[in-house]
Structure formats: structure tokens, C-alpha cells
Amino acid sequence: MRVGVIGLGSMGMGAALNLLKAEGMQVAGVDPRPGAQAEFTAAGGTGLGRAADLPEGTEAVLVLVVNAQQADAALFGPEGAAPRLAPGAVIVVSSTMAPEDARKLAATAEAHGFLYVDAPVSGGAVGARAGAMTVMGSGSAAAMEKAAPLLGAIAKKVWNLGEAPGLGSTMKVVHQLLAGVHIAVAAEAMALGIKSGVDPRMLFEIVTGAAGNSWMFENRMPHVLEGDETPRSAVDIFVKDLALVGDLARSVAFPAPLAAQAHQLFVSARAQGHGGKDDAFVIRAYQALSGIALPKDT
Missing domain, CATH: 3.40.50.720 (NAD(P)-binding Rossmann-like Domain)
Known part of the structure; x- marks a missing residue:
């Protein structure tokens, strides 16, 4: 073929x-x-x-x-x-x-x-x-x-x-609601821990061995710990994809407040110049709000 x-x-x-x-x-x-x-x-x-x-x-x-x-x-x-x-x-x-x-x-x-x-x-x-x-x-x-x-x-x-064409794309948009919210909340948890004085590496080890873990937390937060902003998937991708979630939700008169809040966090990170960075660095939005230092920041 x-x-x-x-x-x-x-x-x-x-x-x-x-x-x-x-x-x-x-x-x-x-x-x-x-x-x-x-x-x-x-x-x-x-x-x-x-x-x-x-x-x-x-x-x-x-x-x-x-x-x-x-x-x-x-x-x-x-x-x-x-x-x-x-x-x-x-x-x-x-x-x-x-x-x-x-x-x-x-x-x-x-x-x-x-x-x-x-x-x-x-x-x-x-x-x-x-x-x-x-x-x-x-x-x-x-x-x-x-x-x-x-x-x-x-x-x-x-x-x-x-x-019917469109069924696959509908499923992917619903999936991206979960993916985007999970990345944003992983960043929020890491940022809160850092702000509160918890060692970020210990935080990662504890969460990944406990009930609060998620695939996105386990996959994305090592990028933050290592300061690796290389985009496997970029912040800009979720600016786009969570906008699609909002569009789909409005088209069927469905409220999606968690997706909307996560979208604004990715938009904020993009506005700060981080759109091309790995999507884990939506955490920069929390950094701007809280003044935290990330593990590899100098």
C-alpha cells in the first residue's frame, strides 16, 4: 500500500x-x-x-x-x-x-x-x-x-x-476536556505544595503512590521537576482544544465550568509567553499568581 x-x-x-x-x-x-x-x-x-x-x-x-x-x-x-x-x-x-x-x-x-x-x-x-x-x-x-x-x-x-463523520472528533473533544483539566489541576497541586513548603520531588513521589494520582500528573510533573520545557504537547494545543470543548458544550447547551477555568489558565500561560512550551508549564500561570520558584528555576 x-x-x-x-x-x-x-x-x-x-x-x-x-x-x-x-x-x-x-x-x-x-x-x-x-x-x-x-x-x-x-x-x-x-x-x-x-x-x-x-x-x-x-x-x-x-x-x-x-x-x-x-x-x-x-x-x-x-x-x-x-x-x-x-x-x-x-x-x-x-x-x-x-x-x-x-x-x-x-x-x-x-x-x-x-x-x-x-x-x-x-x-x-x-x-x-x-x-x-x-x-x-x-x-x-x-x-x-x-x-x-x-x-x-x-x-x-x-x-x-x-x-457518521464527526463522531470520532466529538469523542476526542470530550477526551480533551479530561486531559486539559487533569494537566491544569496537576500543575495546581504541584504549585500549592511548593507554595506551602513541601519538597516538590517528595510531593511527586507521594502523589504517584497514592489515590490522588492521575496519568497526567505522573506523566507531566517530571517535566516541571526537571525544568524541561521541550514541548511533547504544547500549552498552545490546549488553548485550542479546550476552546473546542467550550464550543461543543455551548452547542448542546451544556455547562462545562471546569473546562472553562482550565482553558483560562492555559490562555494565561500563553499570554505570558509560554505557548510553545510543554503543556505542563501551564504551571507558569500559577507561578505568576503566587510567586513560587520552580525546582530548576535560577
Whole structure:
């Protein structure tokens, strides 16, 4: 199968590398950054700068860009992949977006004669590299069947939420409510402990062995302890994703006060210049409010 992966970021690169290992896959990776192209080419793939340069007759394309606008441009824009795809090719879009945007992309794909899978993912950079992401997918039976070899190579679990595009994206937005609130409250707990005089490393050890632990606390707070702001997932991602949560909640007349408060904390961290940093550094918003020093601050 000739496969294209558009977006070789923290999750896209991992997915693309696992597709290279899968039997019968010829994989081209698209990213405007020369470094990402070079890394993928060195691994045995074909690194490209534009989706319009994908091999003629590409049978499946996996899109892992930031948002719906980038996905639309990568597929159907002037330098998009659509003219390079084989008739009946399957498009798998794993970007986090509003359900309505997923439905619009699916309609455009179908008008071009392509199959479409609305397939947001979770698992982060580590899960992507391990081929262990979780896929929240929706699409027709034909689309899901054609995408199955691709999804099987990148995921430990593929959920089929139904045939309607937008169901996968709805599930991902609900998931991001939990993810964003958990990161914000992990930062809040760490910041409160520091402000109150608890040793932050001891705080981490106690929480991760007790009932108050969460996956996000255990995964993200080591970044704070080490002062490692390298963005596996950035503050800006949750500025976007928690805004999607708010939009979805308003569309169904549902109150989501915890998500709204967490969103404001990420917006605050972004306003302070931390948008491109690892999302654990939403803790900078608490630092600005309380005057705490983080473990590796000088």
C-alpha cells in the first residue's frame, strides 16, 4: 500500500516510523521542516516538503496536523494531496477539530471520490513512537476496512464509534476536556505544595503512590521537576482544544465550568509567553499568581 503521512510532528513522526515497519507499506512523509524530512528519509522513508509531491496513486493518507484549517489545506488546497491520490483512496484525519469541521472535510473527500475516516488519536509522542496510540474512529464500513492496515500499524486500540463523520472528533473533544483539566489541576497541586513548603520531588513521589494520582500528573510533573520545557504537547494545543470543548458544550447547551477555568489558565500561560512550551508549564500561570520558584528555576 502506498501511504502518505502529512505532518511529521511529535505524533506524526512516530506514526510514520511505525508504518515504515509494517509489511507492504511504501511510506512518504510530508512536513515543511527540512529536519523532519531528513529524519524520516534517514529512517528509510521518503521525506517531502509538500503534500502535492506525494507519489502518484497514493492509496491512503494519514493527516496529523494541528487543526482543521491545516488539514483542509494539506488535502484540498493549491498544494494539497488530493490530485496525487488514487481513485477510492482512504483519507484518515487524526487532527483534533470540531465535529462540524470533520463533517465538512468528509463531505469534500466524498465529493472527490475518496473514503474518509474521522480518526483522532491519543497517546502522545511516546505512544506514537511505540505504535500504541488509541484511535477514536468513525466512518463507513468501506472506509474503516481500507484504513485498517494503516490504523493497525500505529495503534494498540482502534475504536469504531459508528459510520457518521464527526463522531470520532466529538469523542476526542470530550477526551480533551479530561486531559486539559487533569494537566491544569496537576500543575495546581504541584504549585500549592511548593507554595506551602513541601519538597516538590517528595510531593511527586507521594502523589504517584497514592489515590490522588492521575496519568497526567505522573506523566507531566517530571517535566516541571526537571525544568524541561521541550514541548511533547504544547500549552498552545490546549488553548485550542479546550476552546473546542467550550464550543461543543455551548452547542448542546451544556455547562462545562471546569473546562472553562482550565482553558483560562492555559490562555494565561500563553499570554505570558509560554505557548510553545510543554503543556505542563501551564504551571507558569500559577507561578505568576503566587510567586513560587520552580525546582530548576535560577
